[in-house]
Amino acid sequence: MKSLPQEDLYAKIFNSALVAIGTTDTKGNFSAVNPAWCKALGWTEEETNTLNIKDITLAEEQQTLNQELSKLAEGKVCSLRKTQRYKRKDGSIFWADLYRSALFNDKGKVMGILDIFVDIDVQVRSEKVQGELFQSLETLNKELSNANIGLKRQAKYDSLTGLYNRWVMLEMLNKEIISSLETNRGFAVGIADIDDFKKVNDTYGHDCGDLVLVKLTQSFLQKIRVTDSVCRWGGEEFLFLFSETTESGAMIVVERIRKAIEELIINYKGNQIKVTITIGVSFYNGQDHLDSKELVDRADKAMYEGKSSGKNKAVLYSNIP
Structure with a gap:
């Protein structure tokens, strides 16, 4: 040879x-x-x-x-x-x-x-999640004797998805605004809503709806960056915090999330369930005089713009006419 x-x-x-x-x-x-x-x-x-x-x-x-x-x-x-x-x-x-x-x-x-x-991003992300879970379990084990442990956990986490709840995310968002003002680095907020989620519950039942929320959560965690965060905002809505990014950088991640959900197939009792999401995004450039509520309201407005124009879309607030 x-x-x-x-x-x-x-x-x-x-x-x-x-x-x-x-x-x-x-x-x-x-x-x-x-x-x-x-x-x-x-x-x-x-x-x-x-x-x-x-x-x-x-x-x-x-x-x-x-x-x-x-x-x-x-x-x-x-x-x-x-x-x-x-x-x-x-x-x-x-x-x-x-x-x-x-x-x-x-x-x-x-x-x-x-x-x-x-x-080794996937490995680090996995180790980070495992570390957080281990820490959480260890904390729970130490506090089992405390009758208020259930209330304490409910104050931070969504019981179905395991994500942070809206109150924890609002605290994180306020800290991000302060950090952005100090460093002049931008960040973005995104609100995702499941399109026609009521039809899923009406057709297949609420157990199926809960499964959809869990599967979407898993997909979100796989697609966001290690520096990003996501919480269950309420019902079928999720709020994302994209740290240290630009408008275009945030939209690349958002579009990756939207497409992943569009391609996701959820198996439930012999049925293949498919859903889509519409995501509204607002950007904070480190100089804006906006509070967390105004920033979330902008993302919410962009999301409803996407809903009214066909659903299954990612819409940036600054692009709304």
């Missing part, structure tokens, strides 16, 4: 690897990325010609990044491994294991840097 030349072999491994691989110069300017990198980060190979590693690095990590690049370029370290959050083209944030090493020429001089990303 004829073996491939070494350069061809390296190229084949680079292009067919399932993990994201990119090379940069010592300043962090990308020189090459593989298809898996483009898929994971959202940029095309052509777009990376003007991209720097700083463009996918969160602001709070920039100083550390500069120090790492400097140490690698000067040969003080040859490689490093770390786990941290990175930013995709659409503004969404994900967790990844990073393997970073210096590339040397035949004279032993550093000529560039090799980055290998392993996306």
Whole structure:
């Protein structure tokens, strides 16, 4: 069997690897990325010609990044491994294991840097949820002797879906407004309502309706970013909080949620149930003089605009005539 030349072999491994691989110069300017990198980060190979590693690095990590690049370029370290959050083209944030090493020429001089990303977002999200559940269970176990434990839990969580209730979300929203004013970073609020939910209850019964709410909750948690939150706002309504994002970034996530529900099939006693949702979105730019009620009211108005114009839509408040 004829073996491939070494350069061809390296190229084949680079292009067919399932993990994201990119090379940069010592300043962090990308020189090459593989298809898996483009898929994971959202940029095309052509777009990376003007991209720097700083463009996918969160602001709070920039100083550390500069120090790492400097140490690698000067040969003080040859490689490093770390786990941290990175930013995709659409503004969404994900967790990844990073393997970073210096590339040397035949004279032993550093000529560039090799980055290998392993996306562990699902793993981190799962561990985060499991951690929260474990903490919650541990707390419950300690408080079993307290006759008010049921009331305490009801004060925070929706009993059917396990999501935070509207009062907890309002507290989170007020904190997000304060944070946005301090940092000048925008965020978005979305209200989703199940289209024609009454027909589901009338046709299949309230047990089926409850199952639909639970299945939608599971889908929401899979599609939102690790930095986002969702609560059961009431009845068949859910409220989303999309932290540190832009209008376009929020709408990308919202559309991903809407499409996932549109494609969802729920099996109930031999019946395949399909539902859709309409989502209204309002944006807070860090300078608006809006309180949480006004922000939610805007999202609610956008949602009803979507309902009146055909349902199964995602509508941004600022786009309403």
